[in-house]
Amino acid sequence: MNAPVRHFLPRHPGVVRLGAVILILIAWEIAARWFIDPLFISPPSRVFASLGTVWQTNGVPAALRLTFFELAVAFAISVVIGLVVGLAVGLQPFARRSMMPIILLLYGLPQITILPIFILYFGIGAASKIAFGATHGTFPIIITVVAGVQNLKPILLTSARSMGASRWHILRWVIFPHMIPSFFAGMRLGMTGVLLGVLLAELYVSTAGIGHFTTLFTENFDPTKLFGLIAMLAAMAIALNEIVRRAETRFGRWR
Amino acid sequence: MARRDERAARIGSHLVQAGFLLAVLILWYLATNRWGVNRLLLPNPISVWHQLLDVLRTGEYLPDLRVTLTELAVAFVLAMTSGTIVGYFVSRSRYAIRVFDPLFAGIYSIPIILFLPLYVLFFGLGPASKIALGTTISFFPIVLSTIAGFGNVDRIFVTAARSMGASDYRLFRYVLVPAALPVILTGLRMGFTVALLSIIGSETIASLAGLGHHIVELAEGMDMPRMFAYIAFVVVIAALLNGIVSFLEARGRRRG
Numbered sequence: 001m002n003a004p005v006r007h008f009l010p011r012h013p014g015v016v017r018l019g020a021v022i023l024i025l026i027a028w029e030i031a032a033r034w035f036i037d038p039l040f041i042s043p044p045s046r047v048f049a050s051l052g053t054v055w056q057t058n059g060v061p062a063a064l065r066l067t068f069f070e071l072a073v074a075f076a077i078s079v080v081i082g083l084v085v086g087l088a089v090g091l092q093p094f095a096r097r098s099m100m101p102i103i104l105l106l107y108g109l110p111q112i113t114i115l116p117i118f119i120l121y122f123g124i125g126a127a128s129k130i131a132f133g134a135t136h137g138t139f140p141i142i143i144t145v146v147a148g149v150q151n152l153k154p155i156l157l158t159s160a161r162s163m164g165a166s167r168w169h170i171l172r173w174v175i176f177p178h179m180i181p182s183f184f185a186g187m188r189l190g191m192t193g194v195l196l197g198v199l200l201a202e203l204y205v206s207t208a209g210i211g212h213f214t215t216l217f218t219e220n221f222d223p224t225k226l227f228g229l230i231a232m233l234a235a236m237a238i239a240l241n242e243i244v245r246r247a248e249t250r251f252g253r254w255r
Numbered sequence: 256m257a258r259r260d261e262r263a264a265r266i267g268s269h270l271v272q273a274g275f276l277l278a279v280l281i282l283w284y285l286a287t288n289r290w291g292v293n294r295l296l297l298p299n300p301i302s303v304w305h306q307l308l309d310v311l312r313t314g315e316y317l318p319d320l321r322v323t324l325t326e327l328a329v330a331f332v333l334a335m336t337s338g339t340i341v342g343y344f345v346s347r348s349r350y351a352i353r354v355f356d357p358l359f360a361g362i363y364s365i366p367i368i369l370f371l372p373l374y375v376l377f378f379g380l381g382p383a384s385k386i387a388l389g390t391t392i393s394f395f396p397i398v399l400s401t402i403a404g405f406g407n408v409d410r411i412f413v414t415a416a417r418s419m420g421a422s423d424y425r426l427f428r429y430v431l432v433p434a435a436l437p438v439i440l441t442g443l444r445m446g447f448t449v450a451l452l453s454i455i456g457s458e459t460i461a462s463l464a465g466l467g468h469h470i471v472e473l474a475e476g477m478d479m480p481r482m483f484a485y486i487a488f489v490v491v492i493a494a495l496l497n498g499i500v501s502f503l504e505a506r507g508r509r510r511g
Contacts, residue, residue, distance in 0.1 A: 013353035020354065041377070098268035102275055110493045112456040112467070113486045116474035121296065195366045203371060203460045214372040226372055234365050241364050 042224040047231065054228035063210045064232060067202060070126050070209070071240065074133030074194045081134070082141025082190060083183070089142070090149030091175070100146065107139040111197070115204055129201040129209065136197030140189035148182025149175065184248040191244045195237050298480040306484035316488060322465045323454060326382045327496075330389030330450050335443060338394045342401025342439075352406050356399070363395035368453065375461050385457045385465070392453045393446035400442020404435030440504045447500045451493060466492070 025044050032043035042050075054060055089099045115132060122128035152175060160174050202211035210233060217226035280300060286292045287299040310316060345351045371388055378384035408431055416430045458467030466489045473482035 013350065016354045017358050020358065094264065094268065097264065098271035098275075102272060108494070108497070109490055110452055110455060112452060112459055113470060113489045113493075115459055116471055116482065117486075120474065192364070192366075196368060199366050199368055200456055200460070203368065218372045218376050221376070223373075223376060226376065230369050230373065233369055237366055237369070238361075238364070 038223075042227050044227075046224050047227040050224045050228050051231070054225050054232070057213070057225065059208070060213055060229065063208060063213055064236070066126060066208055067129075067198065067210045067233070068236065070129045070133060070198050070202075071194060071236075074130045074198055075137060075191060077130070077134040078137030078141055078190045078194055079187060082138045082186065083145060085138075086142040086145025086186075087149065087175075090146035096146060096150070103139065103142055103146075107143065111135060112200060115201060118201065119205055124205050124207055126209070129198050129206075132201040133194040133198035136193035137190040138193075140193055141183075141186040144182045144186030144189065145179060148179035148186075151182070152178050180251055181248075184244075184251055188241075188244045188248050191240055195240065199233075295477060295479055298483055302480040303483045303487070306480045307487055310481070310484050310488055316466070316469070316485075319464060319466050319469045320492070322382060323458065323467070326385045326389060326454050326465065327451055329382075330386045330454060331393060331447055333386070333390040334393040334397055334446055334450065337390075338397030338442075338446065339401050339439065342398040343405055345398075346402045346405035349406075352402060356402055356406075359395055359398055359402075363399065367392045367395075368456065371457050371460060374457075380461055380463050382464075385454045385462065388457050389450040389454045393450035396445040396449065397439075397442045400438050400445070401435070404438035404442075405431060407438075408434040437508050440507050444500050444504045448497055451496060455489065455493070 028041075029043045029045060032038070032041045032046075085103075089095050089103070111132075118128045118132045122131050156174050156178070157170065160170050165173070202209045203214060204211070206212040206215070210229065213229055214226060217223075217229065283297070283300050287294070287297055345355045367388070370391065371384070374384040374387045378387055412430050412434060413426065416426050421430070454465070455467040458465035459471055460467075462468040470482060470485055470489065473485055
């Protein structure tokens, strides 16, 4: 290795990381082109080239929009319910002690087992995906909001009260600012849950969402389109995760 | 005085919890028996209970349970072996940690369940696709915690052991492993939990056998009381497995 490279690489692990990813893609390309049945795997170059055709497949843009809509609504519901329940339970010591074990118990249940019940109650359309995503997203938000309220120093409440702050003032100026970091941490966990819930329900049964097309492409042995669609969804998931993570680092450290 | 208050509060909160569960049961009973909620939407709790006893008595769950547990065991062993080995070798160099740790963490943040259709295409509807998905999903928490565990061993321990003449093996066995074990065990527990969930999940979505598959079969047959009973059964099995793993984790931590 010559001198500039020797000095450059140790300071830029990202370059080596990119190199590792490219190596994997090359290995995949070689394997898919010459060694594996094209019914099952498609080389990355062809997947990349096919992204346009996947997008033009009748119904795919609408399906991606529908899935995005389901994710957004489920996330909004999770945040609202998580915040309200989290505050209601967290601010009252008695409520916290009596309700938290129940909430933790419900959170610990494997929700995937009740997915057929959700389909039964909410139908095979968007409503069941939203509901299933919301139940996955709500619990982590409740738990982090409760933890955030719990970590509030009692002295802050006492001093605010002794200076004559009203309930609303305490909520607005003491409790809210102090729970912002944990609230954003909860939103990040909630987003992970919502993605999991909505995608599970989509893959389980779907008439117009992306689950419909993954099934279609799998049954037609069309791996190129399947890889392309999954790549688009992964990009959507990464973008959503990244937005929430950025918000967390941006607003999470105000102190 | 203070202690008495505390005890009263504790009893009070237990009462609220018991009351909550009781209220759910009573509402469920009234909704189905008095208020005429459709039996297809919500079965009667008593018939669910009878069905649960019947499921347990007939042992019809045994083949499905065996399939699911086999898939889980294979997937977890594969993920544990590959995750700890890869994690150990990455953790041996600070540079490798900086290269690979963000890579694994980045992939881990994608909902890996997305790849299930690909796995079904590769491995078919049988156990192989579930094993592959379970292995992939549980690999990441295990490899990340192994990197964190071995990567954060205090340098002074290693230097001290070396200067006292420890061999590579002894350094590994008596310094690195005990120091890293608590973190790795946490990763293994998380990996086990997600493997269990993803296997039941992929059985629900596309499969020929297994606990998740049976729930779907009952749902499609509109056999609601039995489906509720079977869901309760699967939930208890999952809770038992997670409880066993948490117990093993706590024991390993104390020993380590």
